Amino acid sequence: MRLFIAILFFGFYLPASAIGQTDIVVTQREPGSPIVNRKGTITNWIGDSLTIDSKGVEREIDNNTILKFETTWGNNYQLGKQELDSGNPSFAIVQFEEALTNETRPWAKLIIRAQLIDAYQSTEKYADAIRHFEAILRQDPQTRFFPLAPICWTGTGTVPADTTSRLGNSRNPFLQLIGASWMLSKPPQRNTGIQLLQTLSEDIDPRIKNIAIVQLWRTRLNVTDKQIRPWKNIISSLPREFRAGPYFVLAEAQTRVGQTQTAIANLMRIPILFPKQKSLVAAALYRVGNLLDNQGEAELAKSIFNELVTLYPQTVWAKQLSQ
Numbered sequence: 615m616r617l618f619i620a621i622l623f624f625g626f627y628l629p630a631s632a633i634g635q636t637d638i639v640v641t642q643r644e645p646g647s648p649i650v651n652r653k654g655t656i657t658n659w660i661g662d663s664l665t666i667d668s669k670g671v672e673r674e675i676d677n678n679t680i681l682k683f684e685t686t687w688g689n690n691y692q693l694g695k696q697e698l699d700s701g702n703p704s705f706a707i708v709q710f711e712e713a714l715t716n717e718t719r720p721w722a723k724l725i726i727r728a729q730l731i732d733a734y735q736s737t738e739k740y741a742d743a744i745r746h747f748e749a750i751l752r753q754d755p756q757t758r759f760f761p762l763a764p765i766c767w768t769g770t771g772t773v774p775a776d777t778t779s780r781l782g783n784s785r786n787p788f789l790q791l792i793g794a795s796w797m798l799s800k801p802p803q804r805n806t807g808i809q810l811l812q813t814l815s816e817d818i819d820p821r822i823k824n825i826a827i828v829q830l831w832r833t834r835l836n837v838t839d840k841q842i843r844p845w846k847n848i849i850s851s852l853p854r855e856f857r858a859g860p861y862f863v864l865a866e867a868q869t870r871v872g873q874t875q876t877a878i879a880n881l882m883r884i885p886i887l888f889p890k891q892k893s894l895v896a897a898a899l900y901r902v903g904n905l906l907d908n909q910g911e912a913e914l915a916k917s918i919f920n921e922l923v924t925l926y927p928q929t930v931w932a933k934q935l936s937q
Contacts, residue, residue: 638684639666641675649681656685659721660754677758688716694729703736703892703928724750724759731762736892738771738930740764744781744792751786760856763788765825766795767859768897769832770930778803782810787822790814795829808833824852828860831867842867858888862898869901874909878902896922896929 637656642649652675654668664675664683687695694709710733714726727746734743743764750757766773773796781793782803791814797807814826827848834841842864849860861880868877884891884898899922907915923932 637666637686639664639675640681640683641679642681643679656683656719656721659724661756662758664721685722687722688713690716691726691729694733698729698733698736701925701927703733706733707737720753724754724757728759728762731759731764732890732892735762735764736896736926737928738893740766740771740773740796741777744773744777747792748789751789755786760788760821761853763792765792765829765859766799767862767894769799770897772799775800775803778807782806787814787817787819791822791825791829794826798829798832804833820851821853821856824848825856825860828863831863834867835870837867837871839871839873842871854887858884858891858894862894862901865898865901869905874905878905881905892926893929896926896931899926900931900934 636653639652639656640649641652652666652668652673654666654673656664657667657672658665662677664677664680666673666675690709690713694706694713697703697706697709707730710726710730714723714730717723717726727750730746731743731750734740734746747759747762747764750759778793778796778800781789782797784790784793790810794807794810794814797803797810800807808830811826811829814822815830817823817826828845831842831845845864845867849857849864852860861883865877865880868874868880881898881902885895889895899918903915903918903922906912906918919935922929923935926932
């Protein structure tokens, strides 16, 4: 998904002193075609397109053609990015929250909220991540930030019961999906979560349908090799940016049926293919280290654990190792 990558990974920022300078959107219609720099002022960026005003003429640009963009960010945003990229999400949160307060451009606020969702999930503060995700959906119902949805995949972390109930009762199926995923870890709400996921597994949106199906896998503790064999095809049917969590669930099931090496391979897909999903990456590294250690691969396990503690020190998984 070129758009998602462009926004979170290749969006450039200019110093605060440069405020007022022209925005630049770099586009390419298809691989091999000419790369075009479009200059002007970004006036809107929701749904599947960006709007840029060039000398009074507005042009709408399809998200899928955007390679990267350059715009002006204030000091707080710049500091937040530096802290997040350096593995300090707690410090990044302070800067991003301040940047959100100071920012006046609605489309830029969406990007700051996306960074906050990333940072809050990295520190296991899922209720705060949900709060910002809901704010994004209110402004941009067809948001490009769906892959950041704070869905529970590992069974760890907590979200207040009143929050999960509110999400489950929402009219937005994506919010229902988030709420149901957290209900599975709450015995009083588990049955409600399962019923909700069963309904969502028939949703017209294939993303919601297949993610709900994968979430239901988490409830199947007794499975066989034959039963989980088709699961790979369901994961492959999801857009690539939605596959990290499902790979984790698949690997957990493979571990239970004795497919340890295959489980390790699927867990390692997460840090390799989805390095920006830090919370899931940390969980995957923790599970890989444990599986390797149980197999007598102590040195390999140690190297995996060292990577976890070094790169993701503020996650619950790194803290478990430290304890």
